[in-house]
Amino acid sequence: MNEPVPKILFVDDEINVLKSLERLLQNEGWDCHFVNSGAEALGFLKTEKVDLVVSDVMMPKMDGLQLVSEIRQLYPEIVRIFLTGEAKQENIVKALVEGYTQQIIPKPWIDQELKEIIRSALRQCTQQKKHSLEFQTLINSIPLLPTLPESYSNVRSCIVDDEVDIEKMANYISQDVAIASALLHWANSALFGQRFQVDTIKKAIVVLGTDIVENLVLSEAVNRTIAEQIPVVEGFDFAKFKKHSMATAVISRLLIKSLHLTDFVRHDRAFVAGLLHDMGKLAAVSFFPEQFATAIENAKKRRCPLPEAEIAVYGTQHAEIGAFLAEWWALPPFIVNAICWHHQPQSTPVEEDVIAAAHVANLLSYQFHYGSNGGTTVRGIADEYRIKFYLTEEAIEILKTETDKTFSDLVN
Numbered sequence: 364m365n366e367p368v369p370k371i372l373f374v375d376d377e378i379n380v381l382k383s384l385e386r387l388l389q390n391e392g393w394d395c396h397f398v399n400s401g402a403e404a405l406g407f408l409k410t411e412k413v414d415l416v417v418s419d420v421m422m423p424k425m426d427g428l429q430l431v432s433e434i435r436q437l438y439p440e441i442v443r444i445f446l447t448g449e450a451k452q453e454n455i456v457k458a459l460v461e462g463y464t465q466q467i468i469p470k471p472w473i474d475q476e477l478k479e480i481i482r483s484a485l486r487q488c489t490q491q492k493k494h495s496l497e498f499q500t501l502i503n504s505i506p507l508l509p510t511l512p513e514s515y516s517n518v519r520s521c522i523v524d525d526e527v528d529i530e531k532m533a534n535y536i537s538q539d540v541a542i543a544s545a546l547l548h549w550a551n552s553a554l555f556g557q558r559f560q561v562d563t564i565k566k567a568i569v570v571l572g573t574d575i576v577e578n579l580v581l582s583e584a585v586n587r588t589i590a591e592q593i594p595v596v597e598g599f600d601f602a603k604f605k606k607h608s609m610a611t612a613v614i615s616r617l618l619i620k621s622l623h624l625t626d627f628v629r630h631d632r633a634f635v636a637g638l639l640h641d642m643g644k645l646a647a648v649s650f651f652p653e654q655f656a657t658a659i660e661n662a663k664k665r666r667c668p669l670p671e672a673e674i675a676v677y678g679t680q681h682a683e684i685g686a687f688l689a690e691w692w693a694l695p696p697f698i699v700n701a702i703c704w705h706h707q708p709q710s711t712p713v714e715e716d717v718i719a720a721a722h723v724a725n726l727l728s729y730q731f732h733y734g735s736n737g738g739t740t741v742r743g744i745a746d747e748y749r750i751k752f753y754l755t756e757e758a759i760e761i762l763k764t765e766t767d768k769t770f771s772d773l774v775n
């Protein structure tokens with residue numbers, strides 16, 4: 364099926380600006396429309412369905428801020444971009460911070476840059492359409508989604524047609540001390556059970572396998588880029604979040620081994636699924652901290668699981684937000700699904716066993732006191748999964764011992 368042609372509305376009071384935009388974008392395959400006032404723009408939107416609005420800020424009568432805030436109210440699903448020569452003005456920056464606009468293109472613009480920003484906004488539009496209006500509204504209240512961390516793209520670039528350039532990969536990783544030492548710790552931990560000391564990054568890559576290496580790099584980079592600037596949110600502790608993700612990865616890998624002893628691809632996938640499953644919480648805490656804090660507080664008060672409280676506050680929950688981000692970054696489908704379905708693995712279209720392992724590991728991780736869910740209620744493990752993974756009291760005790768062992772290797 365052909366993708367529908369995206370429709371863009373450009374608003375500027377200067378006819379020359381509109382004309383040069385028209386010339387510049389005529390061969391892009393987009394359905395571009397041009398109007399020269401806020402009133403005209405609103406009139407256009409009444410009858411036409413638009414994906415993206417690119418608006419000037421300084422316009423007579425209705426200025427860009429007024430226009431865009433009306434659009435946000437009336438059509439929250441439309442992505443909004445400012446085109447302005449006044450990017451430094453306080454109210455423009457405020458507009459970005461408060462979510463009136465999601466991106467600013469400076470005037471005069473660089474042609475390639477302008478096209479790239481529009482392309483990226485349109486990709487976001489296409490992806491958003493797969494979700495509910497409430498979800499689109501939420502996503503449109505934040506700036507355009509962050510791009511994939513560079514350190515991850517670098518590591519990925521070392522894999523071409525399933526061939527891995529280990530030398531080059533080791534080189535990239537060695538440049539980042541924190542990531543390099545995390546890899547060495549994992550490679551030497553009980554979980555990967557080496558009889559010899561892994562003392563170089565190259566050896567660590569061989570021991571861990573590229574899937575795990577790639578995703579450890581990703582999670583470190585995401586933690587760093589997203590989490591570094593996260594505001595203080597009552598009930599969310601970043602150090603505990605990290606611990607919870609790591610423990611879930613460890614337990615998830617141990618669990619899948621009990622089902623598929625020699626399926627090493629699945630072992631790796633279960634680890635990765637556990638590591639990244641709660642990525643949406645990081646996004647929530649950094650993009651809309653107040654609403655996330657309210658959800659945590661309500662969950663505590665009402666003694667309900669966090670996702671239920673999140674849905675009541677902002678119409679979606681961290682699993683959907685995380686999956687959206689993972690899809691945006693074009694991560695492999697099993698990761699997108701693991702993030703999306705870690706609370707209800709029976710709904711996943713792929714890798715049900717892997718995602719069930721991450722689901723159970725998530726719950727056991729709290730039970731073993733690795734991290735916390737901000738004091739909110741955590742569901743018990745359903746009988747179905749107790750049976751599936753042979754979770755007797757004794758088996759759970761063994762899992763705990765093995766998890767503790769791996770953790771002590773990771774911190775020592």
Ligand SMILES: [Fe+2]
Binds near residue numbers: 640641705
């Ligand atoms: Fe979760």
Ligand SMILES: [Fe+2]
Binds near residue numbers: 640641725
């Ligand atoms: Fe979790």
